[in-house]
Amino acid sequence: MAEDVKKPEELIQIDYGPPKRSWMDPTVKFERGSYNYAAVKENQEYLSLPYPRKWQPYEDDWQLPDGWEEIIFKGFKERLEKYRSLRIFMDICVRCGACADKCHFFIGSGDPKNMPVLRAELLRSVYRNDFTTAGKVLGKFAGGRKLTVGVLKEWFYYFYQCTECRRCSVFCPYGIDTAEITMMARELMNLIGISIEWIGTPVANCFRTGNHLGIQPHGFKDSIDFAVDELEELTGVRVEAPINKKGAEILFVAPSADYFASPHYYTLLGYLQLFHEIGLDYTWSSYASEGGNFGLFHSAEMMKRLNSKIYMEAKRLGVKWIIGGECGHMWRVVHQYMDTLNGPADFLEEPVSPFTGTRFENTRATKMVHISEFTADLIHHNKLKLDPSRNDHWRVTYHDSCNPVRAMGLLEEPRYVINSVCNNFHEMPENTIREQTFCCGSGAGLGTDENFEMRMRGGLPRANAVQYVHDTHDVNILLCMCAIDKATLPPLLEYWVPGVEVGGVHEMVGNALIMKGQHDRPTDLRGIPYKQDGREGDDNV
Amino acid sequence: MTLQELLTKNRERVVEKWRQGIIDTYPADGREFLRQQDDRFANPIGYVVREETDRLFEHFVKDMDPEATRSSLDKLIRIRAVQDFLPSEAVSFVLLLKPIIRKLLAEEIKAHALHDELQATEDAIDGMQLMALDSYTMCRDRISEIKVNDARRSTAKLIERLNARLAESPASNSFNNADRDNDR
Numbered sequence: 001m002a003e004d005v006k007k008p009e010e011l012i013q014i015d016y017g018p019p020k021r022s023w024m025d026p027t028v029k030f031e032r033g034s035y036n037y038a039a040v041k042e043n044q045e046y047l048s049l050p051y052p053r054k055w056q057p058y059e060d061d062w063q064l065p066d067g068w069e070e071i072i073f074k075g076f077k078e079r080l081e082k083y084r085s086l087r088i089f090m091d092i093c094v095r096c097g098a099c100a101d102k103c104h105f106f107i108g109s110g111d112p113k114n115m116p117v118l119r120a121e122l123l124r125s126v127y128r129n130d131f132t133t134a135g136k137v138l139g140k141f142a143g144g145r146k147l148t149v150g151v152l153k154e155w156f157y158y159f160y161q162c163t164e165c166r167r168c169s170v171f172c173p174y175g176i177d178t179a180e181i182t183m184m185a186r187e188l189m190n191l192i193g194i195s196i197e198w199i200g201t202p203v204a205n206c207f208r209t210g211n212h213l214g215i216q217p218h219g220f221k222d223s224i225d226f227a228v229d230e231l232e233e234l235t236g237v238r239v240e241a242p243i244n245k246k247g248a249e250i251l252f253v254a255p256s257a258d259y260f261a262s263p264h265y266y267t268l269l270g271y272l273q274l275f276h277e278i279g280l281d282y283t284w285s286s287y288a289s290e291g292g293n294f295g296l297f298h299s300a301e302m303m304k305r306l307n308s309k310i311y312m313e314a315k316r317l318g319v320k321w322i323i324g325g326e327c328g329h330m331w332r333v334v335h336q337y338m339d340t341l342n343g344p345a346d347f348l349e350e351p352v353s354p355f356t357g358t359r360f361e362n363t364r365a366t367k368m369v370h371i372s373e374f375t376a377d378l379i380h381h382n383k384l385k386l387d388p389s390r391n392d393h394w395r396v397t398y399h400d401s402c403n404p405v406r407a408m409g410l411l412e413e414p415r416y417v418i419n420s421v422c423n424n425f426h427e428m429p430e431n432t433i434r435e436q437t438f439c440c441g442s443g444a445g446l447g448t449d450e451n452f453e454m455r456m457r458g459g460l461p462r463a464n465a466v467q468y469v470h471d472t473h474d475v476n477i478l479l480c481m482c483a484i485d486k487a488t489l490p491p492l493l494e495y496w497v498p499g500v501e502v503g504g505v506h507e508m509v510g511n512a513l514i515m516k517g518q519h520d521r522p523t524d525l526r527g528i529p530y531k532q533d534g535r536e537g538d539d540n541v
Numbered sequence: 542m543t544l545q546e547l548l549t550k551n552r553e554r555v556v557e558k559w560r561q562g563i564i565d566t567y568p569a570d571g572r573e574f575l576r577q578q579d580d581r582f583a584n585p586i587g588y589v590v591r592e593e594t595d596r597l598f599e600h601f602v603k604d605m606d607p608e609a610t611r612s613s614l615d616k617l618i619r620i621r622a623v624q625d626f627l628p629s630e631a632v633s634f635v636l637l638l639k640p641i642i643r644k645l646l647a648e649e650i651k652a653h654a655l656h657d658e659l660q661a662t663e664d665a666i667d668g669m670q671l672m673a674l675d676s677y678t679m680c681r682d683r684i685s686e687i688k689v690n691d692a693r694r695s696t697a698k699l700i701e702r703l704n705a706r707l708a709e710s711p712a713s714n715s716f717n718n719a720d721r722d723n724d725r
Contacts, residue, residue, distance in 0.1 A: 023570070034625065101578060101583065101584075106571065107583070107585065108586070110567035110568060110571040110575055110586060110624070111568060111571065112568055112569075112570035115570075115571075118570075223698070226705070259698070260697075261694065261696070261697060261698065262697040262698060431580065431582055431583060449688060449692070456684075457623055457624060460585055460620065461582070461585055464581075464585040465582055487695065490691070491688075494683075495619075495684065
């Protein structure tokens with residue numbers, strides 16, 4: 001026995017490095033915290049999706065339907081013929097590596113299969129094997145791989161470790177839209193009943209009641225009424241928040257989290273104050289009660305189905321145009337896909353601000369204006385009475401949410417608004433904002449509890465930049481314009497940068513907005529009291 | 542010459558080896574990036590490894606200041622606690638220092654008869670290893686707390702509204718943990 005005991009020197013002669021393997025060999029371990037649960041059978045059935053079943057990624061047997069390889073082959077072929085972009089993205093990459101170190105999941109995990117180029121190779125290798133002559137003849141030597149269960153599991157693991165944020169695409173010299181590669185891979189997996197719960201459930205809810213949480217019209221009205229009551233307590237002003245008002249000039253659509261989750265809710269209060277103060281003739285819709293479109297994370301068909309409700313409601317209510325709230329991927333759908341999915345929106349008018357006369361020409365196709373464009377225009381024309389010192393207890397930085405910035409180029413408007421309503425604004429380092437912004441790490445359906453560790457890894461680059469402005473400028477709030485950000489940045493910062501809150505741009509607008517007939521307003525929208533001797537916030541901010 | 546002097550003189554070499562050992566715990570194809578990308582915002586893992594190993598070693602040689610040591614360990618382990626590592630893999634990089642010191646400085650240790658000091662140094666490394674375990678446990682506890690807070694936050698306003706409703710009706714009970722506990 002005694003001679004079996006290793007000496008301390010021997011005990012620590014451990015190779016700490018993981019074994020070196022070729023990327024061609026599919027190896028996926030479904031470790032807790034790094035994958036998402038499978039879509040729920042009932043919801044798959046509700047959405048009439050193929051092969052609904054009970055399964056989980058960590059199980060050995062995924063109960064794949066007979067002939068699943070053929071189903072994927074046909075689906076791949078169909079998409080290559082339908083989307084010229086997909087074929088180009090499959091063929092054109094020269095593996096220059098410009099994207100390799102730009103993905104937050106790679107940066108935060110060090111896992112090379114999260115380099116966007118390698119993640120795309122997981123799909124491309126099957127493309128080469130099945131659809132190119134070189135691949136068919138030379139197989140592995142031409143970078144081709146046969147689609148096996150192992151490869152499929154790898155697809156699932158890594159294409160659900162992409163938040164479709166498109167940071168990598170900014171650096172691609174060929175302009176390959178890596179998010180679309182992920183979207184296609186997910187579409188192919190959908191064909192054999194493979195999707196995740198946090199996409200399936202919100203999509204099914206959205207399809208039924210119009211919003212992710214499945215809140216029904218009376219619940220929606222209740223939520224808005226509650227906010228109106230609370231706003232009256234906070235400001236002394238009773239605002240109107242019309243719902244389903246036919247003939248209103250504008251339909252307003254916001255992410256549903258704005259009316260049920262925190263800190264989104266304070267942004268909702270900001271919208272309500274703003275619309276009341278300028279006397280906007282607008283309406284909410286109890287069916288277009290969700291800006292978010294988890295269909296984008298599922299398939300083109302699902303994205304189309306969910307997007308259509310906004311335009312159907314605009315038509316039903318007879319509005320002239322639409323304003324959209326602080327939502328993220330809704331804007332990717334609206335700005336880049338809507339016109340060909342559900343357009344043309346020719347029953348609507350080209351948006352013109354009723355207060356400034358500004359014509360929003362950029363929205364000629366979609367007829368949908370982002371609220372930060374609308375508000376920036378109001379401020380620019382001095383239509384709002386603002387007291388930025390009411391936000392002096394906040395030392396602010398701004399996270400460019402991926403889709404508003406990279407999918408629609410909304411860089412200056414939110415900054416203009418923030419600078420008009422806050423006195424203490426500090427930008428994060430240049431390579432972490434604007435087009436180069438780092439994702440929250442939880443978009444595209446990945447913001448789940450079971451995927452927590454992966455989210456913390458993916459969010460590390462963002463949190464790291466927040467840490468910097470927290471250390472150097474004592475920043476205590478991170479503003480953003482996306483409901484997923486507002487839901488997932490708070491836990492991210494609780495882990496990496498405790499002491500920094502998360503808020504919305506229109507929350508700051510609401511704080512700073514001087515309303516006609518308001519009372520003293522001793523607190524901000526969060527109920528944090530201002531100090532008596534000035535506008536400084538309470539110490540417990 | 543004391544071992545402390547020897548370690549101070551060879552600080553660069555020892556720390557560089559240590560860093561390499563830590564980076565080598567990541568998959569091979571990603572190591573070059575972690576090692577070479579200097580920008581702290583483009584490569585937070587590499588930056589933290591570079592900065593904090595240096596700081597840790599400085600305190601280790603100088604005074605083992607518990608606060609500073611804990612702070613550096615925390616930065617390194619906060620990252621490793623959410624990555625694909627077993628608990629032992631996440632914290633055992635501290636132990637790597639032992640063979641590095643022994644191998645790199647073998648001849649000088651022998652020449653100056655520093656074996657007793659080496660023993661004491663290795664005991665100190667063990668102490669640092671235990672502090673690393675504390676850090677790891679705290680990080681994991683924090684994750685559990687955050688998950689609970691997160692679940693609460695996601696439906697915060699719904700619960701508040703429900704409670705407001707229930708309070709309006711006379712025979713009601715609110716969805717409040719404190720109330721539920723009182724009922725038991």
